[in-house]
Amino acid sequence: MPGDDIISDLRSLGLHLNEAKAYKALVTLGQSTARAVADHSGVPRSKVYDVLYSLEDRGLVRRVLGSDPTEFQPYPPKDAIPYLIEKLQHSGSVVQTALENIEQERNTESRELVYTVEGQDQIKMEMRGIIGEAQREVFIATLNPAVLSAVRPALAEAKKRGLNIQLFTAGAKMEEWKEFTHYVEITNVEGIGPAGLIEQMSTVIEDVAIVDAGWNPTQMGIIIADNSESIGMFGTHSAQLKPWALVVRVPLIAILQRQVITAVLSQVQKFIAAMETSS
Numbered sequence: 001m002p003g004d005d006i007i008s009d010l011r012s013l014g015l016h017l018n019e020a021k022a023y024k025a026l027v028t029l030g031q032s033t034a035r036a037v038a039d040h041s042g043v044p045r046s047k048v049y050d051v052l053y054s055l056e057d058r059g060l061v062r063r064v065l066g067s068d069p070t071e072f073q074p075y076p077p078k079d080a081i082p083y084l085i086e087k088l089q090h091s092g093s094v095v096q097t098a099l100e101n102i103e104q105e106r107n108t109e110s111r112e113l114v115y116t117v118e119g120q121d122q123i124k125m126e127m128r129g130i131i132g133e134a135q136r137e138v139f140i141a142t143l144n145p146a147v148l149s150a151v152r153p154a155l156a157e158a159k160k161r162g163l164n165i166q167l168f169t170a171g172a173k174m175e176e177w178k179e180f181t182h183y184v185e186i187t188n189v190e191g192i193g194p195a196g197l198i199e200q201m202s203t204v205i206e207d208v209a210i211v212d213a214g215w216n217p218t219q220m221g222i223i224i225a226d227n228s229e230s231i232g233m234f235g236t237h238s239a240q241l242k243p244w245a246l247v248v249r250v251p252l253i254a255i256l257q258r259q260v261i262t263a264v265l266s267q268v269q270k271f272i273a274a275m276e277t278s279s
Contacts, residue, residue, distance in 0.1 A: 006024055010024065013081070013084040014087065016054075018043045018047060019054055019055055019058075021041040021043050022048065022051045022055060023055055024041065025037045026061060026073075027074050030074075032071060033069050033071050034048045034049050034052055034069070034070065034072065037052065052072050055072075056072075059075070059080075060074065060075055060080050061073060061075065112247075113249050113250050114246070114247070114249070115247050116244055116245065116247070117244065117245050118244045119243070119244075120242075120243060122245075123231075123233055123243060123245045124150045126245060127150065127151045127154070127223060127231055128153075130223055130225045130229055130231050130247075131151055131154040131155060131223065132154055132157070132158070133229075134158060134225035134226055137163055137165070137227075138155075138163055138223065138224070139166050139168070139223070139224040139227075140165070140167045141167075141221060141261045142220065142233075143169060143220065143221070144221070145169060147221055147235070156182075159182070165185065166186075167184040168186075169186065220232075220233065220234055220235065221233045222261055224257060224258050227251060228251040229247070229248060229249040229251075230247070230253075230254045230257055231245050231246070233245045
């Protein structure tokens with residue numbers, strides 16, 4: 001792993017930038033003086049002692065008694081990193097409980113019935129939330145089940161709760177999605193759908209607003225929970241465009257979405273196949 005990635009990942013575990021640099025330097029050098037750590041890590045000499053004492057307070061390094069000048073010894077990563085993760089999980093759990101208590105103290109809660117989110121992380125949060133709140137069943141439709149990788153823990157938890165989880169796809173090679181068979185019942189809907197609806201959807205899918213704008217039909221999908229709320233996801237071919245999703249919390253609309261989506265999937269698959277053949 002490149003050095004910058006290590007620093008970034010250490011920061012994601014709660015260390016400040018200079019702390020991450022100093023700990024990595026100590027792991028690289030072994031027992032060292034503050035000056036050696038500063039020279040190797042780029043931490044200013046005027047700050048390096050404060051940084052090393054902070055790492056000592058965190059339980060990641062220790063001072064070597066009797067050394068002159070003072071030397072510092074890092075605790076091994078196999079012990080230090082799990083310790084950081086444990087502290088992060090504990091802090092997250094405490095904060096979550098506190099915020100949930102604050103949330104419950106509100107007299108009323110305004111809930112948006114329809115809204116959009118943009119970006120991979122926001123979409124993942126919404127997907128996990130909808131699956132996590134489901135009580136009876138989760139209906140999923142997508143041409144590319146791999147987009148569900150981000151919500152595998154939520155699917156596993158829903159399966160433990162006894163929910164019926166169905167994945168509808170078109171033209172998928174089942175052997176490519178074996179990992180999802182642990183959580184979902186997969187149905188191939190290729191060729192299913194009323195002819196009139198398919199004809200109409202063919203026109204929509206081939207529209208330049210979709211094809212030329214960079215939207216990627218293979219990255220579209222929908223998750224519907226309990227026939228009451230849904231999230232429709234829309235991917236893109238372009239690095240300049242962020243994926244986005246439409247969240248709907250209107251039961252009637254969720255039911256209509258479920259009825260329409262299987263026919264739509266079959267036509268999208270046929271359109272993609274035709275495009276690949278022509279190219």
